[in-house]
Amino acid sequence: MAKRTPLYDMHVKYGGHIVEFAGYDLPVQYEGLGVIKEHVAVRTQAGLFDVSHMGELIVSGENAEAAVNNLITNEVRNMVDGQVKYSLMTNDKGGEVDDVLVYKISGTCFLLVVNASNVDKDAKWVSSHLPQGVKFANISDEVSQLALQGPKAETILKKLLKEEFIPQKYYTFNKDVTINGMRCLVSQTGYTGEHGYEIYLSNADACKMYETLMEAGKDEGLVPAGLGARDTLRFEAAMPLYGHELGEDIPANETALGFCIKMAKENFNGKAALEAHTPEYTRVGAKLIDRGIARENCPVYLGDEQVGYVTSGTHSPTFGCALAMLRLKKGVEGQLTVDVRGKRLKIEIVPLPFYKRG
Numbered sequence: 156m157a158k159r160t161p162l163y164d165m166h167v168k169y170g171g172h173i174v175e176f177a178g179y180d181l182p183v184q185y186e187g188l189g190v191i192k193e194h195v196a197v198r199t200q201a202g203l204f205d206v207s208h209m210g211e212l213i214v215s216g217e218n219a220e221a222a223v224n225n226l227i228t229n230e231v232r233n234m235v236d237g238q239v240k241y242s243l244m245t246n247d248k249g250g251e252v253d254d255v256l257v258y259k260i261s262g263t264c265f266l267l268v269v270n271a272s273n274v275d276k277d278a279k280w281v282s283s284h285l286p287q288g289v290k291f292a293n294i295s296d297e298v299s300q301l302a303l304q305g306p307k308a309e310t311i312l313k314k315l316l317k318e319e320f321i322p323q324k325y326y327t328f329n330k331d332v333t334i335n336g337m338r339c340l341v342s343q344t345g346y347t348g349e350h351g352y353e354i355y356l357s358n359a360d361a362c363k364m365y366e367t368l369m370e371a372g373k374d375e376g377l378v379p380a381g382l383g384a385r386d387t388l389r390f391e392a393a394m395p396l397y398g399h400e401l402g403e404d405i406p407a408n409e410t411a412l413g414f415c416i417k418m419a420k421e422n423f424n425g426k427a428a429l430e431a432h433t434p435e436y437t438r439v440g441a442k443l444i445d446r447g448i449a450r451e452n453c454p455v456y457l458g459d460e461q462v463g464y465v466t467s468g469t470h471s472p473t474f475g476c477a478l479a480m481l482r483l484k485k486g487v488e489g490q491l492t493v494d495v496r497g498k499r500l501k502i503e504i505v506p507l508p509f510y511k512r513g
Contacts, residue, residue: 158178159179160179160181162362163180165205166181166205170185171185172184172185176208176271176382177270178208179208179271181382182205183382183383184383185380189383190472193378193380194380194472196305196376196377197304197347198388200305200378201304201305201307201311201351201372201376201378202304202379203365205299205301207299207300207358209269210268210270210271210293210295211266211267211269212266214264214285214291215292217263218286219290220232220262222286224423225422226244226281228243229243229257229415229416234257237259237327238259238327239256239257239259239342240257240259241255241256241257241415242256242415243407243416244277244280244281244424245429246424248404248406248428249426250402250404250406251397251402252280252403253273253277253401254270254401256344273397278291278295298358299356299358299364300353301353301354301356301364302353303351303352303372304345304349304351304352306349307372308349309350309352310375311371311377324343325343327342327343328341329342334364335364337360338356338357339355339356341354341355346388347388347392387472390469390480391472391478391508391510395412399467400438400480406428409435409436410437411438411439437483439483439507440478440507440509441479441491441493441502441503441504442477442478442479442505443477443478443479444502444503445500445501447477448469449477449479450469452465453494455502456491456492457491462483463481466480466481471509479502491504
């Protein structure tokens with residue numbers, strides 16, 4: 156039986172169409188809105204997402220910084236308190252155990268935010284790779300998370316918080332914030348390509364926080380938003396999704412995420428495998444020239460040779476056309492086609508991200 160987040164009653168109240176995702180009952184869209192309206196609201200005004208299904212792991216102790224640095228591809232030793240970094244967490248072959256957000260609470264305490272479908276796997280992986288004396292805690296079941304996303308997100312938050320408590324820079328956070336009597340951590344992060352915030356708080360306060368934000372946003376066009384819009388928004392922003400663009404068998408140096416892979420680091424788990432691996436594939440964007448939508452796993456051809464496949468594909472609400480992210484052999488040139496249900500459709504390679512704010 157699927158689990159429910161503490162916000163389940165809110166989804167029912169606002170007309171959420173519930174589906175099972177990553178072991179949870181979550182809204183894919185809301186009655187009277189739908190994926191496209193929710194997507195457009197986030198691009199133009201604001202949307203509120205329940206992301207309480209995400210996992211939260213705490214690594215703490217005197218050697219926590221070195222332990223976290225060894226687990227991930229990015230560099231944490233130059234982080235300041237209150238900073239967030241995106242990283243990959245790689246296995247011994249250089250594939251992804253997961254992609255994670257690393258929050259530096261202090262020099263001896265780090266919060267790792269991981270994907271819902273990987274919480275148990277990640278908890279085992281992290282805890283088994285920590286040196287003696289470094290503490291580990293999986294607090295996923297105790298924490299709720301809301302994502303307030305869109306150009307009006309800051310206006311909404313300013314109705315509830317003094318400016319000094321709102322994180323001013325992208326990928327920073329304030330950990331001691333009180334909104335309407337509720338203690339929380341607020342970060343300027345998100346998975347939509349828009350300006351926005353993610354709010355972490357206790358399960359007991361989740362519904363009250365949801366209603367507080369919806370009330371503050373009622374004159375700013377704030378709408379509840381579900382998994383459907385979350386996926387189309389992240390897709391347009393070319394943000395990878397675990398199990399699609401990332402996975403245990405996809406080498407990290409074939410993901411086009413070089414900005415978070417610091418090969419100059421002394422060491423990290425999987426570094427040796429990546430040094431020994433010459434990348435054969437990369438992640439690219441594509442636009443369909445012919446009519447149709449290329450979905451996940453559709454094969455991509457150059458002539459009669461398969462040279463890749465679609466990792467994510469959909470109709471873009473912002474651009475009004477079909478787009479796709481591909482895992483494509485490096486150095487391929489010429490007219491590519493994608494096989495959609497036995498029909499070869501022409502595609503052209505386009506730059507990623509498809510969408511960039513401003």
